[in-house]
Amino acid sequence: MQPRALSFAVLNHKGGSCKSTTAVNLAGAMAERGLRALVIDLDPQGAASYWLCGEGPHRTTPGTGVSARVIATAAPGVDLLPASPADEARADSGAGLEEDGWAFSAGDLSSLLEQGPWDVAIADCPPTLGARTRLALAVTRELLVPVEAHVLAVRGLAQLFTAMVRLDCGPRAGGHTVRVVACRVDRRKRLSGEVLEILRARLGPQLLQTVIRENVQLAEAPSFHAPITRYAPGSPGASDYRKLAEELLAAHGRGAPE
Ligand SMILES: Nc1ncnc2c1ncn2[C@@H]1O[C@H](COP(=O)(O)OP(=O)(O)OP(=O)(O)O)[C@@H](O)[C@H]1O
Numbered sequence: 001m002q003p004r005a006l007s008f009a010v011l012n013h014k015g016g017s018c019k020s021t022t023a024v025n026l027a028g029a030m031a032e033r034g035l036r037a038l039v040i041d042l043d044p045q046g047a048a049s050y051w052l053c054g055e056g057p058h059r060t061t062p063g064t065g066v067s068a069r070v071i072a073t074a075a076p077g078v079d080l081l082p083a084s085p086a087d088e089a090r091a092d093s094g095a096g097l098e099e100d101g102w103a104f105s106a107g108d109l110s111s112l113l114e115q116g117p118w119d120v121a122i123a124d125c126p127p128t129l130g131a132r133t134r135l136a137l138a139v140t141r142e143l144l145v146p147v148e149a150h151v152l153a154v155r156g157l158a159q160l161f162t163a164m165v166r167l168d169c170g171p172r173a174g175g176h177t178v179r180v181v182a183c184r185v186d187r188r189k190r191l192s193g194e195v196l197e198i199l200r201a202r203l204g205p206q207l208l209q210t211v212i213r214e215n216v217q218l219a220e221a222p223s224f225h226a227p228i229t230r231y232a233p234g235s236p237g238a239s240d241y242r243k244l245a246e247e248l249l250a251a252h253g254r255g256a257p258e
């Protein structure tokens, strides 16, 4: 990776908390700014792989080296390290999901990132805090925690942070910067506003200014195998993920496109 490369683990133990949506579309928005992005799909269900490449190209035979498995996607500047079919088979069988390791070790992944051409790596984690999530933490510097803007999801945050401390990756442990992004915000609903206030009070500067609005085009985009910035470039979702990329880059003193 480039010396000033960025790396994020998109993590939340709660299922359906907008992790894959955030990983894919943040990568799309970063690429649109001229950065080369790698999405690392660590979820055996392969949602990010399907989103970017459909059912076909990522179903290569597992066992080849990690760099040989990286594929270009139809979105310029976005590459994918897909979930492996073997992973998915294990997920389907329900067997030992968390203890099965992954096709590659943290060492394999770290050298891939060090040697590869990417400006930003974004790991999409499964909804658990097990082996794969630990792997993501081992190879990235920052945690990006998407939270759905409803009360139950906010209650889960305290649990998440406690669990992360146990994994030795709490907000101040392990040198990771932790940032939370509120997703599926619907400003027409009072509840969304109240939840944002709660998040702001609880998280302070860890809560990113950017919020991702509820936007049906984000839910449609996976079927078209493109990040929102390409599937619906004028949509609220595209605009929000562009803002997210901008805010994260600005936090690193990198405002302008490279
Ligand atoms: N801003 C949004 N507006 C509308 N729908 C959204 C938005 N963000 C995510 N969704 C929808 O919410 C659902 C969950 O999103 P996503 O798959 O990204 O979550 P996840 O955390 O990756 O889930 P899992 O834990 O199963 O991996 C999906 O159906 C997705 O289309």
Ligand SMILES: [Mg+2]
Residues within 6 Å of the ligand: 019, 020, 021, 043, 047, 048, 124, 125
């Ligand atoms: Mg997911």
